[in-house]
Amino acid sequence: MQVRLYATLRALAGAARVEVPGAPGEPVGEVLRRLVAQCPGLAGQVLTPDGSDLLPHVQVFIAGRSIRDLEGLATPIPPGVDLAVFPPVAGGGQPLLLPCIIRAETAEVMRRRAPARSPCLW
Amino acid sequence: MVLTGYANRVARIDLTTGNVTYEGIDPDAARKYIGARGLGVKYVFDNGPEVDPLSPENLLCFMNGPATGSAINMSGRLAVCTKSPLTGGVTDSHMGGWSAARLRWAGFDGLLFRGAAATPVYAICERGTVRLADASDLWGKGIRETVRILQERHGGRNVSVMAIGPAGENQVRFASILNENDRAAGRGGTGAVMGSKKLKAVVAIGDIRDQWKPADDRKQDFEEARKVGLKAIMEGVLTAPRKGGLSLYGTNVLMNIINEVGALPAFNGKETFHPDAEAISGETIRAQYLVEEPTCHACPVACKKLVEIKEGPYAGVRTESFEYETAWALGVNCGLTDAGAVAKLLDLCNDYGMDTIELGNVLSTAMEATELGLLEDGIAWGDAERMIAVASLIARAEGQLGRALGLGAYGAATSFGRPDLANSVKGQAIPAYDPRGIKGIGLAYATSNRGACHLRGYTVAAEIAGIPLQADRLSPEGKGALLKVFQDLHAFSDSMDLCKFSAFAMGAEEYAKAYSAITGVPFTAEDVMRTGERIYNLERYYNNLAGLGEGSDYLPKRFLTEPATGGSAGQVSELDVMLEEYYAARGWKNGVVPMEKLRELEIV
Numbered sequence: 001m002q003v004r005l006y007a008t009l010r011a012l013a014g015a016a017r018v019e020v021p022g023a024p025g026e027p028v029g030e031v032l033r034r035l036v037a038q039c040p041g042l043a044g045q046v047l048t049p050d051g052s053d054l055l056p057h058v059q060v061f062i063a064g065r066s067i068r069d070l071e072g073l074a075t076p077i078p079p080g081v082d083l084a085v086f087p088p089v090a091g092g093g094q095p096l097l098l099p100c101i102i103r104a105e106t107a108e109v110m111r112r113r114a115p116a117r118s119p120c121l122w
Numbered sequence: 123m124v125l126t127g128y129a130n131r132v133a134r135i136d137l138t139t140g141n142v143t144y145e146g147i148d149p150d151a152a153r154k155y156i157g158a159r160g161l162g163v164k165y166v167f168d169n170g171p172e173v174d175p176l177s178p179e180n181l182l183c184f185m186n187g188p189a190t191g192s193a194i195n196m197s198g199r200l201a202v203c204t205k206s207p208l209t210g211g212v213t214d215s216h217m218g219g220w221s222a223a224r225l226r227w228a229g230f231d232g233l234l235f236r237g238a239a240a241t242p243v244y245a246i247c248e249r250g251t252v253r254l255a256d257a258s259d260l261w262g263k264g265i266r267e268t269v270r271i272l273q274e275r276h277g278g279r280n281v282s283v284m285a286i287g288p289a290g291e292n293q294v295r296f297a298s299i300l301n302e303n304d305r306a307a308g309r310g311g312t313g314a315v316m317g318s319k320k321l322k323a324v325v326a327i328g329d330i331r332d333q334w335k336p337a338d339d340r341k342q343d344f345e346e347a348r349k350v351g352l353k354a355i356m357e358g359v360l361t362a363p364r365k366g367g368l369s370l371y372g373t374n375v376l377m378n379i380i381n382e383v384g385a386l387p388a389f390n391g392k393e394t395f396h397p398d399a400e401a402i403s404g405e406t407i408r409a410q411y412l413v414e415e416p417t418c419h420a421c422p423v424a425c426k427k428l429v430e431i432k433e434g435p436y437a438g439v440r441t442e443s444f445e446y447e448t449a450w451a452l453g454v455n456c457g458l459t460d461a462g463a464v465a466k467l468l469d470l471c472n473d474y475g476m477d478t479i480e481l482g483n484v485l486s487t488a489m490e491a492t493e494l495g496l497l498e499d500g501i502a503w504g505d506a507e508r509m510i511a512v513a514s515l516i517a518r519a520e521g522q523l524g525r526a527l528g529l530g531a532y533g534a535a536t537s538f539g540r541p542d543l544a545n546s547v548k549g550q551a552i553p554a555y556d557p558r559g560i561k562g563i564g565l566a567y568a569t570s571n572r573g574a575c576h577l578r579g580y581t582v583a584a585e586i587a588g589i590p591l592q593a594d595r596l597s598p599e600g601k602g603a604l605l606k607v608f609q610d611l612h613a614f615s616d617s618m619d620l621c622k623f624s625a626f627a628m629g630a631e632e633y634a635k636a637y638s639a640i641t642g643v644p645f646t647a648e649d650v651m652r653t654g655e656r657i658y659n660l661e662r663y664y665n666n667l668a669g670l671g672e673g674s675d676y677l678p679k680r681f682l683t684e685p686a687t688g689g690s691a692g693q694v695s696e697l698d699v700m701l702e703e704y705y706a707a708r709g710w711k712n713g714v715v716p717m718e719k720l721r722e723l724e725i726v
Contacts, residue, residue: 059586089376
């Protein structure tokens with residue numbers, strides 16, 4: 001299957017598109033591990049060193065959906081689609097306090113609202 | 123008591139009489155509203171919300187923050203604050219480059235212009251004084267020529283010029299103000315306000331030898347705060363110089379990812395995906411057109427991308443900065459993916475002084491109206507030559523079409539009898555993220571105090587990149603609280619005035635440290651958030667008093683009823699759900715700030 005690469009990943013892989021063996025229904029993680037093996041320049045850029053997870057802020061899309069919003073690396077690849085892999089392109093460091101503030105704000109808002117809604121996304 | 127860090131000098135310039143007076147910074151106001159955006163909005167608030175934006179009574183503020191011109195990273199910015207002729211509410215529009223720092227080094231925290239000159243003038247700021255000079259010979263000239271003449275006239279490498287072009291002179295409602303590095307205070311029509319006052323330019327002569335220095339007893343704290351911020355930027359995966367995506371590709375690194383998720387409005391939002399967007403993406407621009415990467419004062423990131431077109435009908439165009447918003451607005455939004463043509467249009471905007479985002483929306487609105495048969499002698503999708511010709515008509519306010527389009531996308535669409543064709547909120551058109559594919563940014567557009575805007579609350583960071591935490595871009599849940607945090611944080615950084623991109627590497631704690639080191643006021647991350655909330659509520663209170671009350675937080679019908687395409691196929695905005703949660707987070711009643719909230723935040 002075809003994997004499209006963007007931004008800094010292109011120079012590291014030496015190509016904007018890479019053909020990687022893969023079959024429909026296979027987990028995304030398997031294809032990504034093969035991609036890294038095929039393009040050694042991508043080692044340490046997409047997956048954690050043991051290959052068990054995506055690096056923070058790397059995004060992999062299947063038909064426009066981030067696998068982070070699906071089943072992560074276990075997401076099965078539907079037939080007829082390709083993968084798009086982006087390095088961090090809209091974010092950087094981790095301002096550590098912000099997640100706490102956002103969670104606290106969200107919890108407070110949910111507390112004040114009708115209890116029917118799910119408490120929070122995070 | 124005077125807070126350290128400020129120049130403690132603001133000039134009030136009455137352009138009707140030519141009288142200039144000087145005053146210090148009010149310490150109480152500075153504590154509550156910091157500077158730049160916050161303090162600028164306070165000055166505009168005190169001037170009254172009922173003023174006609176293009177009348178002499180409107181106030182036009184050029185405001186630095188306490189960090190401006192210092193060695194704190196990304197501190198090369200100022201805010202232009204005024205009542206917007208585009209929205210009828212308060213607006214703040216920021217510019218980078220070196221003008222803000224030089225204004226500070228010329229001895230000023232801010233300049234407050236009121237009245238209107240009988241004949242064109244420009245202001246010269248030097249060593250704590252402001253004087254006015256005749257600008258009759260400059261009126262009618264483009265920004266580049268104006269800048270060149272004034273730099274030659276006032277000499278030296280420490281001269282910075284902020285000017286309007288023909289669009290500002292003709293009070294085009296989305297005219298901008300640019301400085302010599304092609305950096306724009308783009309949004310909200312601040313250039314039109316400047317034009318209505320017959321103020322052609324502001325020249326800041328700031329000697330670098332006299333630049334901002336911390337007070338003796340603050341030097342150690344200041345250096346520590348500077349290093350903390352610098353480390354975060356240098357190590358940030360996005361901001362790291364020559365390594366991070368923002369540094370390598372500029373903001374246009376977003377073009378492909380936003381297109382991938384189906385949140386790139388194309389053809390005036392009829393589609394949310396464009397198959398050829400890659401042709402004007404950051405990756406393509408870097409590979410084929412990039413010639414220089416200029417930067418702003420105290421910034422190692424260098425996100426600005428100067429391009430040169432070497433072949434084809436636009437060969438010879440050399441311009442900056444090929445930003446994401448510009449590439450989108452004048453590009454795929456108009457069905458255009460010719461990088462040369464987009465660069466030419468950008469170059470015209472830089473010289474005429476027009477907001478590229480609003481112009482792109484004006485043109486795409488006219489294109490849809492043409493397609494629907496509402497506009498004779500209109501513009502076809504992607505017709506670059508016609509776009510260039512019409513841009514000139516608009517800037518020069520020529521002909522019925524030029525004058526109608528000069529009202530902005532909403533004004534133009536209304537003149538076509540179809541206001542719903544404009545993708546605008548409160549009279550200002552949307553930037554480059556579709557609210558159907560990124561739900562939180564739709565809420566941000568709807569509730570932005572300055573009209574549709576991505577920079578009041580950049581939820582895209584969380585919804586696309588997972589910064590500072592991952593949010594599901596297609597879910598409306600949790601977006602109200604998320605947006606409030608972003609809006610409050612950005613209101614604070616805009617008041618320091620630190621570049622918005624600092625938020626990719628720094629957070630409330632780093633901001634608090636920098637503010638404390640500069641002013642000597644003990645400050646925590648919680649203080650940062652509360653101060654940002656106060657500023658956001660002051661703006662909202664102003665807008666409420668100016669007539670933007672209940673019902674003014676909305677999205678154009680298209681985003682609520684017409685499904686997205688591409689990676690967001692079938693999606694529409696679920697604004698009502700998000701608004702309910704947002705108002706709960708804000709403590710507002712249908713967009714109106716209650717008196718108890720104003721008291722709680724010590725606004726009244």
